[in-house]
Amino acid sequence: MKNNIIKIWLALLFSAGMVACADSGENPIVEDPEEIPEPSLENIKLKAKFGIGSAVTNSELNGQYANTLSTHFSQITGENEMKMAHIWKGENNYDWVAADGMVNFAATNNMDVHGHALLWYNSFPNWFRNANYDSATFETKIKTYIETVVGRYKGKISSWDVANEIFNDNGTLRRDGCPVFKTFNDPIAFYGRCFEYARAADPDAKLFYNDYNVVLASGKRGAMRQMVNRFRENGFPIDGLGDQFHYMVSTNRTTIKNGLTDLASTGLLIHMSELDIRINVNKDDNFVYLPSEQAKHAEAYKDFVTFFESIPQEQKFAITTWGVSDKRTWLTSWWHPKEYPLLFDENFQKKKTYEGFLEGLQ
Numbered sequence: 001m002k003n004n005i006i007k008i009w010l011a012l013l014f015s016a017g018m019v020a021c022a023d024s025g026e027n028p029i030v031e032d033p034e035e036i037p038e039p040s041l042e043n044i045k046l047k048a049k050f051g052i053g054s055a056v057t058n059s060e061l062n063g064q065y066a067n068t069l070s071t072h073f074s075q076i077t078g079e080n081e082m083k084m085a086h087i088w089k090g091e092n093n094y095d096w097v098a099a100d101g102m103v104n105f106a107a108t109n110n111m112d113v114h115g116h117a118l119l120w121y122n123s124f125p126n127w128f129r130n131a132n133y134d135s136a137t138f139e140t141k142i143k144t145y146i147e148t149v150v151g152r153y154k155g156k157i158s159s160w161d162v163a164n165e166i167f168n169d170n171g172t173l174r175r176d177g178c179p180v181f182k183t184f185n186d187p188i189a190f191y192g193r194c195f196e197y198a199r200a201a202d203p204d205a206k207l208f209y210n211d212y213n214v215v216l217a218s219g220k221r222g223a224m225r226q227m228v229n230r231f232r233e234n235g236f237p238i239d240g241l242g243d244q245f246h247y248m249v250s251t252n253r254t255t256i257k258n259g260l261t262d263l264a265s266t267g268l269l270i271h272m273s274e275l276d277i278r279i280n281v282n283k284d285d286n287f288v289y290l291p292s293e294q295a296k297h298a299e300a301y302k303d304f305v306t307f308f309e310s311i312p313q314e315q316k317f318a319i320t321t322w323g324v325s326d327k328r329t330w331l332t333s334w335w336h337p338k339e340y341p342l343l344f345d346e347n348f349q350k351k352k353t354y355e356g357f358l359e360g361l362q
């Protein structure tokens with residue numbers, strides 16, 4: 001990062017010098033570096049002292065979309081492509097096309113990849129679900145899956161969400177639609193062993209537990225803390241915790257700040273892992289994204305980033321936005337068609353939210 005900033009500085013100084021030489025003939029004027037705006041202060045990736053990620057869709061990795069990503073972000077996450085159902089088509093049938101595409105894009109553009117997600121109740125493929133395996137068979141197959149996926153991308157995917165959304169907001173384990181819950185007497189121990197399988201497959205990859213509403217729901221946070229304590233007691237590895245951060249412009253700031261502080265008191269890395277901020281909070285069919293709304297939105301981004309900056313520096317893993325531009329966001333189907341939750345508009349121009357994000361960075 002530092003190197004990049006120095007390189008950009010040198011390039012700017014050099015080109016400024018060239019212009020000065022050309023203008024003044026024989027006596028080159030040495031420009032005062034103070035007069036050249038420092039590029040890092042205008043770009044979230046360059047300014048941040050931690051990862052700046054975005055969820056991406058492999059099929060869109062070209063043109064303006066790709067340029068925006070490589071200019072403003074330092075890491076990518078597959079929005080869907082690394083989920084189990086997208087990769088694991090049958091017991092011995094893995095589809096790597098999209099995941100490979102993203103990993104190659106990241107390598108070409110010198111970006112990190114955060115893998116999402118090895119285990120998510122919502123993405124067990126139907127062939128696996130319908131098999132109704134006993135717990136031993138279930139675990140053998142999942143172990144092979146984790147070894148195969150994490151092993152394939154060893155050294156190329158630097159962090160993984162090993163498990164996603166296993167708790168309800170009140171801290172109980174998710175039951176509905178969760179094959180792990182119905183198969184194991186002690187699901188937490190199973191998840192612990194899965195973290196162990198991932199660690200063995202790539203000892204350098206950072207391993208995360210990820211969930212939503214974490215900073216809002218103290219019950220869920222308590223369950224996560226208990227899980228972390230149990231992992232520590234039993235020697236299961238875990239490096240970090242993610243809160244998805246699918247919040248709203250109206251979400252209570254004090255609750256977020258206190259929840260984030262509480263989460264960081266685990267001492268683990270913290271990932272704001274799927275950040276988007278809903279602005280059309282009332283699902284208003286006539287909503288207009290007026291400048292006043294945009295200003296309010298920018299303020300929310302600034303506050304959220306400021307809260308992230310307030311946790312200990314060594315625990316700041318990354319902030320990942322769940323998409324690049326308002327042109328395509330999961331919220332227009334999941335929430336409301338009139339929704340504008342991200343940092344770039346549908347023409348990939350920086351929004352006021354980008355400025356808010358930038359202002360929140362230290």
Ligand code: XIL
Binds near residue numbers: 080
């Ligand atoms: C969402 C994707 O954005 C959608 O495209 C897909 O249809 C469903 O999944 N929490 C998560 C993400 O952990 O994986 C989800 O992503 C959004 C909620």
